[in-house]
Amino acid sequence: MEIIxxxxxxLCYGVKLALKIARETRRRRDGKVSTLGELIHNPQVIxxxxxxxxxxxxxxxxxxxxTVIIRSHGVSPEIYxxxxxxxxxxxxxxxxxxKKIQRLVAKLAxxxxxxxxxxxxxxxxxxxxxxxSRGRGRIVENETQVGPMSFKKKRAVLAQSTQDLYxxxxxxxxxxxxxxxxxxxxxxxxxxxxxxxxxSELASKVNALFIVGGxxxxxxxxxxxxxxxILPQTYFIExxxxxxxxxxxxxxxxxxxxxxxxPPEAIEAAVERxxxxxxxxxxxxxxxxxxx
Amino acid sequence: MEIIxxxxxxLCYGVKLALKIARETRRRRDGKVSTLGELIHNPQVIxxxxxxxxxxxxxxxxxxxxTVIIRSHGVSPEIYxxxxxxxxxxxxxxxxxxKKIQRLVAKLAxxxxxxxxxxxxxxxxxxxxxxxSRGRGRIVENETQVGPMSFKKKRAVLAQSTQDLYxxxxxxxxxxxxxxxxxxxxxxxxxxxxxxxxxSELASKVNALFIVGGxxxxxxxxxxxxxxxILPQTYFIExxxxxxxxxxxxxxxxxxxxxxxxPPEAIEAAVERxxxxxxxxxxxxxxxxxxx
Numbered sequence: 001m002e003i004i005x006x007x008x009x010x011l012c013y014g015v016k017l018a019l020k021i022a023r024e025t026r027r028r029r030d031g032k033v034s035t036l037g038e039l040i041h042n043p044q045v046i047x048x049x050x051x052x053x054x055x056x057x058x059x060x061x062x063x064x065x066x067t068v069i070i071r072s073h074g075v076s077p078e079i080y081x082x083x084x085x086x087x088x089x090x091x092x093x094x095x096x097x098x099k100k101i102q103r104l105v106a107k108l109a110x111x112x113x114x115x116x117x118x119x120x121x122x123x124x125x126x127x128x129x130x131x132x133s134r135g136r137g138r139i140v141e142n143e144t145q146v147g148p149m150s151f152k153k154k155r156a157v158l159a160q161s162t163q164d165l166y167x168x169x170x171x172x173x174x175x176x177x178x179x180x181x182x183x184x185x186x187x188x189x190x191x192x193x194x195x196x197x198x199x200s201e202l203a204s205k206v207n208a209l210f211i212v213g214g215x216x217x218x219x220x221x222x223x224x225x226x227x228x229x230i231l232p233q234t235y236f237i238e239x240x241x242x243x244x245x246x247x248x249x250x251x252x253x254x255x256x257x258x259x260x261x262x263p264p265e266a267i268e269a270a271v272e273r274x275x276x277x278x279x280x281x282x283x284x285x286x287x288x289x290x291x292x
Numbered sequence: 293m294e295i296i297x298x299x300x301x302x303l304c305y306g307v308k309l310a311l312k313i314a315r316e317t318r319r320r321r322d323g324k325v326s327t328l329g330e331l332i333h334n335p336q337v338i339x340x341x342x343x344x345x346x347x348x349x350x351x352x353x354x355x356x357x358x359t360v361i362i363r364s365h366g367v368s369p370e371i372y373x374x375x376x377x378x379x380x381x382x383x384x385x386x387x388x389x390x391k392k393i394q395r396l397v398a399k400l401a402x403x404x405x406x407x408x409x410x411x412x413x414x415x416x417x418x419x420x421x422x423x424x425s426r427g428r429g430r431i432v433e434n435e436t437q438v439g440p441m442s443f444k445k446k447r448a449v450l451a452q453s454t455q456d457l458y459x460x461x462x463x464x465x466x467x468x469x470x471x472x473x474x475x476x477x478x479x480x481x482x483x484x485x486x487x488x489x490x491x492s493e494l495a496s497k498v499n500a501l502f503i504v505g506g507x508x509x510x511x512x513x514x515x516x517x518x519x520x521x522i523l524p525q526t527y528f529i530e531x532x533x534x535x536x537x538x539x540x541x542x543x544x545x546x547x548x549x550x551x552x553x554x555p556p557e558a559i560e561a562a563v564e565r566x567x568x569x570x571x572x573x574x575x576x577x578x579x580x581x582x583x584x
Contacts, residue, residue: 169468172476173461177485182476186468193469 004289007198012191012260014095018072021093032066040261041217073124074098076131097189105132119160146174158185162219199257203230206255213259220259240269296581299490304483304552306387310364313385324358332553333509365416366390368423389481397424411452438466450477454511491515491549495522498547505551512551532561
């Protein structure tokens with residue numbers, strides 16, 4: 001049996017930075033430190049932060065004092081205003097790439113453009129971005145939502161930083177038929193694009209593939225969709241404990257990939273679990289190939 | 293048996309206008325009247341024009357006197373200069389939509405943009421357009437040619453007015469992966485887009501489909517490709533005489549479509565030919581449905 005870990009698996013720059021900011025803030029402040037919503041989308045990491053004294057609080061009204069850390073996905077300008085009014089200390093851990101997209105949306109709104117944002121309506125990054133559009137933004141989740149749109153002379157389109165490139169291209173294709181001049185901004189971050197490519201390549205050479213990460217993590221979910229299109233034996237797991245012998249049955253080459261918020265320990269735990277299962281059922285040796 | 297003629301079959305506005313200009317020019321001028329290259333891409337129409345005294349001349353050096361008509365596909369600014377130098381009277385029959393694309397290319401070149409033009413290198417419209425790009429234009433014939441291109445911050449992309457929309461979308465998708473900000477101009481003319489859609493719909497409900505038009509006609513060629521993708525029994529014919537009993541064998545519903553430069557008489561001749569063949573082999577009645 002062989003286990004192959006996908007290239008580019010591991011925490012991305014934005015996630016690492018947010019974690020560093022949160023930990024440093026905790027070290028330097030004596031009072032209450034909280035994040036407005038989960039700092040990143042990974043339950044183990046969030047539990048770990050809570051243990052260190054950084055509380056993850058979902059509702060704005062429940063943050064009453066101390067220091068508030070803005071999550072890696074960013075928030076709308078409206079939220080900054082409310083936090084300031086509450087006289088909280090604000091520490092911004094928005095991913096620099098998301099910050100750049102926020103500035104782009106603000107600029108396009110100032111130019112009076114209609115802005116199509118390709119992403120998930122409920123995702124915090126999208127809720128943040130739409131806040132910068134001054135009412136000119138429109139969220140599109142897939143290409144079928146473009147069909148009923150009216151023809152326009154000019155439009156701009158951009159994507160959630162962790163969007164599936166293939167889905168973004170399909171939405172752009174649909175928009176071309178509805179727009180005379182379309183400004184396309186490929187705002188999918190480089191790390192997301194290379195991770196998607198690596199996962200898709202891996203899916204085509206293994207018998208089973210495990211995507212490790214938080215269920216709320218958009219970029220991890222996209223990796224699952226991408227792999228599933230190629231390989232039906234793709235499994236989305238939050239922790240190694242979810243790997244069952246049934247999932248491994250008959251698989252000679254097994255792939256593992258993880259999202260931008262999946263810690264290396266979660267990947268290592270998955271490797272161990274697969275090896276243990278294999279050793280229980282076979283006397284052969286297992287081999288690990290790490291493409292990271 | 294049933295014959296269905298595709299919606300939107302027939303001469304487009306630009307072709308009709310060019311023919312009108314050529315005929316009026318002939319009526320009003322006593323001297324030599326010629327077109328630089330075929331006015332439109334249809335051999336019957338060109339033969340008809342020659343009979344009326346409008347010569348179709350391929351090489352610039354062979355036009356020495358009188359009036360020269362610029363073809364519907366347009367020419368580069370360089371050609372206008374040469375014709376002026378030769379002291380010829382110039383009558384411009386460039387399709388107004390192509391004129392608009394030429395102005396767009398000139399504007400983008402002035403803005404120092406890299407301009408990707410999706411079209412056929414050898415097509416006169418593309419040879420004309422590239423002349424307006426001041427060396428900033430690059431012709432791309434399909435998405436595979438995008439692969440080796442380097443990553444750029446900004447680019448603009450547009451299409452030959454008669455391009456296949458599906459191919460244009462594929463090139464745009466490939467460019468998105470290579471460009472941070474891509475300005476997409478859907479310059480495929482409305483009449484081409486509706487004709488392509490009508491042909492594709494027809495291909496999915498008939499047993500055989502005849503695309504009638506000149507082999508050099510880009511837009512007619514695109515209709516053939518579009519239909520062939522859906523229906524293997526698609527035939528590209530220049531005249532009704534090319535329809536053989538073998539092509540019709542077993543077909544109960546037969547479709548006919550034609551390009552922007554296909555005269556109505558060519559479509560009618562195809563209908564007659566199919567009916568004759570049917571009547572020779574059957575006693576049933578044939579039915580014609582014209583969606584035009």
